[in-house]
């Protein structure tokens with residue numbers, strides 16, 4: 001098995017920089033769209049043979065150094081008791097969002113074997129066929145909470161922040177339940193065979209540093225601490241992290257994922273040398289020329305040399321319109337750039 005990715009996670013020296021792409025299993029690949037044309041998104045997530053197939057697509061097509069399980073951060077949330085629907089243009093919607101203490105009290109902490117057997121089965125299928133490590137993932141508790149409170153995607157997260165400021169008891173009890181669910185969910189994924197896990201804190205960057213430290217960080221840290229004894233690398237990705245990176249880096253993860261709004265040289269300075277860094281090409285650069293893509297990738301690789309190790313990735317998910325051949329060029333270039 002190609003274990004370059006796992007070695008880099010733990011800070012070991014590797015001959016080349018390993019690379020995978022957030023949202024690599026998905027809409028930018030025609031091979032994915034072909035399967036999606038036949039089934040809706042949630043059915044795809046819940047059908048192990050199909051979920052395993054789309055997980056493997058980017059490994060075969062792009063030559064990345066890790067696979068990420070095809071699923072969604074909203075799958076465990078649905079099982080806590082929210083009604084989830086995906087709309088083609090509008091994205092995810094929960095029809096019964098959490099607004100009161102009564103709503104939160106009704107939520108349950110999931111039992112993975114009973115509630116998400118298809119996720120665990122997908123992992124087992126994948127581990128038989130994959131020749132690269134398999135990453136399991138979850139939303140970090142704050143990011144999960146935004147969907148549960150807002151009822152879907154949001155711009156200002158006003159409903160979430162209102163609860164943080166005006167009903168701290170409700171916010172705390174909700175976060176505790178999400179944290180327990182996240183721990184149970186990721187523990188089950190690891191036991192089923194996930195060889196690393198990534199916590200996506202996609203919306204934590206919408207918080208001020210003070211609010212991040214009080215309302216998001218402690219819960220991410222709690223999840224990470226609970227998973228540590230299981231012995232697999234833990235990646236903590238915080239989108240829009242520039243203002244909070246030095247706090248996020250204290251959550252206890254092995255790897256810290258950074259978005260593109262922070263220069264890699266600056267990011268490395270804010271992160272202790274005991275962590276590997278992951279990132280951070282702007283996904284839009286993949287719409288530029290091959291020469292420019294290579295130049296920007298090389299700049300990141302050079303700057304990340306100051307970290308204990310580097311896993312190349314985009315700064316957030318690959319966009320659906322991205323030309324696949326440009327992603328392939330990027331992966332090949334990162335591999336060829338070698339040990340500069």
Ligand code: 1CP
Pocket residue numbers: 021022023024025026027036041068069070071072073074091092137152153154200202239317
């Ligand atoms: O039409 C389709 O096929 C659905 C599009 C799609 C896909 C392919 C969604 C809907 N989710 C996914 C897969 C997915 N989601 C993966 C697969 C594995 C991989 O990375 O290749 C992963 C890791 C996620 C995680 C996820 N879902 C996040 C965290 C990462 C990020 O991008 O910040 C978030 C925020 C979601 C919520 C979500 N899922 C889908 C949509 C449209 C949204 C809403 C995004 C938003 O609020 O703007």
